[in-house]
Amino acid sequence: MVDIRKTPSLQHAVALIADTVPGTVRNLERLDAAKIAISLNPGRRLFKPMMEGQTVGWAVGQCKLAKPHNVGPNIDLVEAFGPFAADKAVRWFRESEKLFYPIGSGVVMPVQPAGFWAHDGKLQVLWVQSWKGRTLDPLQKAIFHTVLREALFVGDFKEADLEWLDLREQAKGSGRGIEVLNGDQLGLVSRAELAEYLRILLAAFEQYADTKAKRRTEERAEAAKRPKDPLPLFPEEP
16 A cells, blocks of 8 residues: 555655645555556665765666666666766765654655755755656645755754756656756745645545555455365375
8 A cells, every 4th residue: 555654755745746635546546556666775875975976887886786677777877866976076975864744643754855965064955856757747846845845944954955856857768867956946835735735645645545445355355255265185295
């Protein structure tokens, strides 16, 4: 089951949001049906050393240690990330801790940028959009940025700058590209708008989870009614 408490990132959760509860339920159903097999986590773990000067060649070698079906996609990711990291080559880059943003009824969304560094005495926060075939639409970017600012941009990070690094394929067949947006370009929604969109997400999740739980209960009941396979007359030899 899709569970937004266990969703890999804030970006994944926000990508589920549509204008209505039924539309958001459909997004949950599509995500559950997709059964994505690959993981980009091996490549994401290399962002820190690459930001601190490790080469693309080194990162490619590390990706080759991943499970076979993950090797190609992660090499593709770090090769796309390479030019951005090489341009920064920062002295230190800290990976962000995972924060949790509550949306009601004990349900939270995980918030964890790639990390941060200092430039001219000011903190810079990096979010890497790693999906190749899609990205957030403008409204979802604004919702994402609003949640991120409320969850992270407080205390020492109150005046920090955000860099949204989008590594999607911008034209089919062209390979991954690089698009860098700042917070102003991502936009914001009002508190009232945010509350409404999170209400939609929570209501859709609860409806979807309830429907799936009922379906599973019915499937188990039907399975229990089916006659069990009869024992063979002559059991196989051990």
